[in-house]
Amino acid sequence: MLHLNVFLFGCGHHRAAWCHPDSAAERLGDIAWYESLARTAERGKLDAVFFADGHSAGAFGMGSDGPLWYLEPLTMLSAMARATERIGLVSTVSSTFFTPFHAARMLASLDHISGGRMGWNVVTSMFDAEARNHGFEAMPDHAWRYARAEEFVEAVLRLWDSWDDNALIVDRRAGDYVRPGAVRRIDHRGEHFRVDGPLTVPRPPQGHPVMFQAGASEQGRDLAARYAEAIYAVAYDLPSAQAYYRDVKRRVRAAGRRDPVPIMPGLVTYVGSTEAEARAKQAELDALLPTESSLRQLQTFIDQDCMDWDLDAPVPPLPPLDAFKGPKGRYATILRIIDTERPTLRQLLGRLAAGGGHCTMVGTPEQIADRMEQWLREGGADGFNLMPPSLPHSLDDFIDQVVPVLQARGLFRRDYEAGTLRGHLGLARPVRKT
Amino acid sequence: MLHLNVFLFGCGHHRAAWCHPDSAAERLGDIAWYESLARTAERGKLDAVFFADGHSAGAFGMGSDGPLWYLEPLTMLSAMARATERIGLVSTVSSTFFTPFHAARMLASLDHISGGRMGWNVVTSMFDAEARNHGFEAMPDHAWRYARAEEFVEAVLRLWDSWDDNALIVDRRAGDYVRPGAVRRIDHRGEHFRVDGPLTVPRPPQGHPVMFQAGASEQGRDLAARYAEAIYAVAYDLPSAQAYYRDVKRRVRAAGRRDPVPIMPGLVTYVGSTEAEARAKQAELDALLPTESSLRQLQTFIDQDCMDWDLDAPVPPLPPLDAFKGPKGRYATILRIIDTERPTLRQLLGRLAAGGGHCTMVGTPEQIADRMEQWLREGGADGFNLMPPSLPHSLDDFIDQVVPVLQARGLFRRDYEAGTLRGHLGLARPVRKT
Ligand SMILES: Cc1cc2nc3c(=O)[nH]c(=O)nc-3n(C[C@H](O)[C@H](O)[C@H](O)COP(=O)(O)O)c2cc1C
Numbered sequence: 091m092l093h094l095n096v097f098l099f100g101c102g103h104h105r106a107a108w109c110h111p112d113s114a115a116e117r118l119g120d121i122a123w124y125e126s127l128a129r130t131a132e133r134g135k136l137d138a139v140f141f142a143d144g145h146s147a148g149a150f151g152m153g154s155d156g157p158l159w160y161l162e163p164l165t166m167l168s169a170m171a172r173a174t175e176r177i178g179l180v181s182t183v184s185s186t187f188f189t190p191f192h193a194a195r196m197l198a199s200l201d202h203i204s205g206g207r208m209g210w211n212v213v214t215s216m217f218d219a220e221a222r223n224h225g226f227e228a229m230p231d232h233a234w235r236y237a238r239a240e241e242f243v244e245a246v247l248r249l250w251d252s253w254d255d256n257a258l259i260v261d262r263r264a265g266d267y268v269r270p271g272a273v274r275r276i277d278h279r280g281e282h283f284r285v286d287g288p289l290t291v292p293r294p295p296q297g298h299p300v301m302f303q304a305g306a307s308e309q310g311r312d313l314a315a316r317y318a319e320a321i322y323a324v325a326y327d328l329p330s331a332q333a334y335y336r337d338v339k340r341r342v343r344a345a346g347r348r349d350p351v352p353i354m355p356g357l358v359t360y361v362g363s364t365e366a367e368a369r370a371k372q373a374e375l376d377a378l379l380p381t382e383s384s385l386r387q388l389q390t391f392i393d394q395d396c397m398d399w400d401l402d403a404p405v406p407p408l409p410p411l412d413a414f415k416g417p418k419g420r421y422a423t424i425l426r427i428i429d430t431e432r433p434t435l436r437q438l439l440g441r442l443a444a445g446g447g448h449c450t451m452v453g454t455p456e457q458i459a460d461r462m463e464q465w466l467r468e469g470g471a472d473g474f475n476l477m478p479p480s481l482p483h484s485l486d487d488f489i490d491q492v493v494p495v496l497q498a499r500g501l502f503r504r505d506y507e508a509g510t511l512r513g514h515l516g517l518a519r520p521v522r523k524t
Numbered sequence: 525m526l527h528l529n530v531f532l533f534g535c536g537h538h539r540a541a542w543c544h545p546d547s548a549a550e551r552l553g554d555i556a557w558y559e560s561l562a563r564t565a566e567r568g569k570l571d572a573v574f575f576a577d578g579h580s581a582g583a584f585g586m587g588s589d590g591p592l593w594y595l596e597p598l599t600m601l602s603a604m605a606r607a608t609e610r611i612g613l614v615s616t617v618s619s620t621f622f623t624p625f626h627a628a629r630m631l632a633s634l635d636h637i638s639g640g641r642m643g644w645n646v647v648t649s650m651f652d653a654e655a656r657n658h659g660f661e662a663m664p665d666h667a668w669r670y671a672r673a674e675e676f677v678e679a680v681l682r683l684w685d686s687w688d689d690n691a692l693i694v695d696r697r698a699g700d701y702v703r704p705g706a707v708r709r710i711d712h713r714g715e716h717f718r719v720d721g722p723l724t725v726p727r728p729p730q731g732h733p734v735m736f737q738a739g740a741s742e743q744g745r746d747l748a749a750r751y752a753e754a755i756y757a758v759a760y761d762l763p764s765a766q767a768y769y770r771d772v773k774r775r776v777r778a779a780g781r782r783d784p785v786p787i788m789p790g791l792v793t794y795v796g797s798t799e800a801e802a803r804a805k806q807a808e809l810d811a812l813l814p815t816e817s818s819l820r821q822l823q824t825f826i827d828q829d830c831m832d833w834d835l836d837a838p839v840p841p842l843p844p845l846d847a848f849k850g851p852k853g854r855y856a857t858i859l860r861i862i863d864t865e866r867p868t869l870r871q872l873l874g875r876l877a878a879g880g881g882h883c884t885m886v887g888t889p890e891q892i893a894d895r896m897e898q899w900l901r902e903g904g905a906d907g908f909n910l911m912p913p914s915l916p917h918s919l920d921d922f923i924d925q926v927v928p929v930l931q932a933r934g935l936f937r938r939d940y941e942a943g944t945l946r947g948h949l950g951l952a953r954p955v956r957k958t
C-alpha cells in the first residue's frame with residue numbers, strides 16, 4: 091500500500107506556474123483556495139496535505155520574479171481542519187526559530203481541533219535571511235542547529251506526555267476537573283532550553299502529532315532515524331531512491347526502532363491521456379519561464395556563461411563533477427538530468443524550475459502508476475510526496491487519473507479506514523512515557 | 525454608540541461555571557463549541573470575540589480544581605474566521621514570549637484569512653510559571669517587559685508596513701508578481717530584537733490588525749496611550765471607570781493622537797426577566813463554588829483566618845486598606861465589594877470567583893441597559909468587554925435580552941455596517957509609514 095501526501099506550494103512547484111493564465115496567483119492569501127485544494131486531495135483519499143514554511147520572503151525558490159512567501163501554515167490549519175474530515179494536515183515547524191513550548195502547544199491545539207490529523211515536519215531552517223528575522227546575525231551552523239533540534243524534539247514529546255491520556259475526569263460534584271496527579275511538570279533543563287511544563291493543552295488525540303523529517307545530511311538522517319515517524323526524501327531516480335531508502339531504514343533499525351517509518355520521496359507529475367499530451371503540459375509550463383533570469387540562475391549553478399546558448403538545442407556537454415569547483419549537489423543533479431534525459435536548454439531550465447532534484451514522471455496514468463509501483467516494489471519508496479507543478483490542474487490530473495489506476499491495482503486505499511493521520515500511515519499511537 | 529466585545533473564557537468567567545450541569549466542561553478542546561459561541565456573538569452584532577492567553581497551566585484562575593488552560597488562540601482563529609462572517613477576532617499575544625516576526629506573520633496571515641477582522645491584545649505576561657516554559661528562570665521584571673513590549677510593537681508595525689498596500693501586481697506577461705521596490709526590508713536593530721524583514725506576508729487587509737492593550741500600571745497605560753487602538757480595562761464601578769477613562773484619554777491626547785481609542789471595561793452580567801430571577805442565576809453559580817478551597821483562597825487575599833466564618837452571614841468588618849500588609853489591589857476590591865454590596869460570605873466568594881475587580885451588573889435587561897448607558901454617557905466607557913459568568917447561558921441571555929434593548933435605544937448597531945474590525949470600532953486604516 092502506497093502512502094501519498096501532497097505538498098501544496100504557491101501556484102504549484104513549477105517556478106513559472108503562477109504565470110499560467112489559469113493559475114491562482116491572485117488567491118495565495120485566500121484560505122478558500124487552500125481549502126479547495128485540500129478537498130481535492132481528500133477526494134483522492136491521500137494520507138495528508140503538507141505545507142512547507144520559510145521565515146524569509148523569497149525562501150525556497152519563491153520570490154525574485156515570482157510570489158514571495160504567503161499565509162503562515164500553523165494559522166491556516168484550523169481552517170483546513172474544518173474544511174476537511176479525514177485527511178492528515180502536516181506543517182513545517184522550525185526548531186531553530188520556535189521554542190519547544192510554542193511548538194508543542196500549537197501542534198497539540200491543532201491536533202485537538204482536527205481530531206487527530208496533525209503532523210509536523212521538523213526542519214532546522216537554512217537561510218541567513220531567515221535567521222536575521224529572529225534575532226540571529228546569521229544562520230547558526232548546521233551542527234548547532236541539529237543539536238538544538240534534537241533537544242527541541244525531546245522537550246516537545248515530553249510536553250505532549252505531561253498530561254495522562256485520561257487526565258480529564260470532569261467530576262462536577264467532587265469539583266475535580268482533572269484526575270489529581272494526572273498533569274505533571276517535565277522540568278526539562280538542557281543546553282538550549284528550559285521548559286518546566288506541564289503543557290496547557292491535554293494530551294493530543296494522537297498522543298503525539300506525527301513527526302516528519304526531511305533531512306539529507308548525516309545529522310538529518312540520524313535525527314530522522316531516531317525520531318521521525320515518516321520521512322520526506324529527495325530522490326532523482328530509482329537507484330538514488332533505493333540508496334537513500336536502504337541507508338535510512340538501516341539507521342532506523344540501528345536506532346532500535348521497529349516502527350514502519352514510511353519514506354516518501356518528492357514526485358513531480360505531468361499526466362496526459364497520451365504521453366504526447368503529458369509532454370505538452372510540461373512544455374506549456376516550461377514556455378512560461380522567464381528565460382533571461384532562468385539562464386542567469388543556471389549560470390550560477392554551472393559556473394559558466396550560457397546566456398547565448400540556443401534554447402531549443404540540446405544542452406552542450408558540461409565538465410565532469412570532479413572538475414566542478416562550486417556547490418556539488420545541484421551540479422550533480424544537472425549532470426544527471428543531461429545524462430538521462432538529453433534535454434534541450436529550455437527543457438533543462440524547466441526541469442530545474444519544477445522540483446529540482448526530485449523525481450519527475452511524465453506520461454499516461456498507467457505509465458506513471460507503473461513507475462510508482464516499481465519504486466514501491468523495488469525498495470525505493472513507501473509512498474510519495476506529490477509536488478504538483480501547477481495548481482489546481484496537475485493535482486486534479488493526478489487525483490482523477492492516476493489515483494484510480496493505483497486503486498484498481500490494489501496499491502492505494504479506495505476509502506479512508508482510519509480517522510487519524512497516524513491511522514492512515516499505519517503508525518501506532520505512542521504510549522505516554524513517565 | 526457602544527462597542528461590545530465578548531471575552532470567551534473556559535466555561536465562563538465564574539470559577540465554578542464548569543460545575544454547572546449545563547456547562548461545556550467536556551468541550552473545551554472542541555473547536556465547534558467556540559464556533560457556536562462566536563456565532564451567537566455575531567448574531568448579537570458584537571464588535572469582536574476576544575481570547576485571552578496564558579503560557580502556563582492554571583494561569584488566570586483556571587486550574588487548581590477547575591479547567592487548566594486549553595486550545596491555543598492563534599491556532600483556533602482561522603477556524604473561527606471561517607465560522608463567522610463579520611465579527612472581529614481578537615487574540616492575546618505575549619510580547620515577552622514571541623518574537624516580533626512570529627507575531628507579525630501570524631497576525632498578518634490571520635488578517636488575510638479573516639478578511640480584515642483580526643485584533644491583538646498585547647500583554648507582557650505575568651507568572652513565573654509562564655516564563656519557565658520559555659527558557660527564563662523567572663518572569664523578567666515589569667520595566668524590562670514593558671521596554672521589550674514597546675520595541676516589539678514598533679518592529680511588528682514596521683513588518684506590516686514592509687509591503688506596499690498595492691505591492692501585488694501579478695503581471696503574468698512581464699513576469700512581475702510584486703511591483704519592483706514595493707517590498708522592503710525594515711532592518712530593525714534594538715535592545716531586544718534584530719529583525720531584517722521584509723515580512724513574508726503582504727500588508728494585512730486592515731493595514732495593521734487592531735492593537736488592544738489592557739495595562740493597568742503606569743507603563744501599561746503609557747504603552748496603551750501611545751500605541752493601543754482599543755483598550756480593555758478593569759473598573760469595579762462608575763467612579764473608578766471614570767477615573768481610568770479620564771487618565772487614559774488624557775495620556776492618548778498627550779501622546780499627540782486623535783484616534784478614538786475606545787475603552788472597554790470588563791462587565792459580568794446576570795440577566796433575568798425580574799431582578800429576583802437574575803439574582804437567582806447568580807446564586808445558582810455561587811452555590812457551585814467549592815467552599816473550602818474558595819475560603820482558603822480568600823484567606824490568602826485578606827491575610828486572616830476565615831475558615832470558620834458563617835457562609836450565609838454578612839462578611840465581618842475588615843481592617844482598612846492602610847493597615848493591610850499584603851498585596852493591596854485585590855484587598856481594595858474586597859473592601860469595596862463589602863462596602864457597596866454588603867454581601868454574605870458566600871456572595872463575596874461568588875463575586876471574587878467571577879470577574880474579580882470587574883464590574884458586575886445583575887438585573888433585568890432594562891436595568892442593565894440603564895447602567896451601561898450611564899457609563900457611556902457619563903464618561904466611564906466607550907463600550908464593554910463582556911465577561912459572561914457561565915457559557916453559553918449568560919452570553920445567550922445578554923445577546924437575546926440586553927442587546928435588543930440597547931438597539932431599541934439607538935445605543936448599539938442593528939446590523940454590521942463594516943466588514944472589518946477596524947470598521948466596527950470606527951478606526952481609520954493606518955497609512956503605511958515609509
Ligand atoms: C519535501 C521537503 C520539504 C522540505 N520543507 C522544508 C521547509 O518547509 N522548511 C525548511 O526550512 N526546510 C525544508 N526542507 C529542507 C530539509 O528540512 C533539510 O534541511 C534539507 O533537506 C537539507 O538537509 P539537512 O538539513 O540534513 O542538511 C524540506 C526538504 C524536503 C525534501
Ligand SMILES: Cc1cc2nc3c(=O)[nH]c(=O)nc-3n(C[C@H](O)[C@H](O)[C@H](O)COP(=O)(O)O)c2cc1C
Pocket residue numbers: 531575576577578616645646647648649650738739740741742743744745756757758790909
Ligand atoms: C480584559 C483583560 C484581559 C487580559 N488578558 C490577558 C491575557 O490574555 N494574558 C495576559 O498575560 N494578561 C492579560 N491581562 C493582563 C494585562 O495585560 C495586564 O498585565 C494587567 O492588567 C496588569 O497591568 P500591567 O501589565 O500594566 O501591570 C488582561 C487584562 C485585562 C483587563
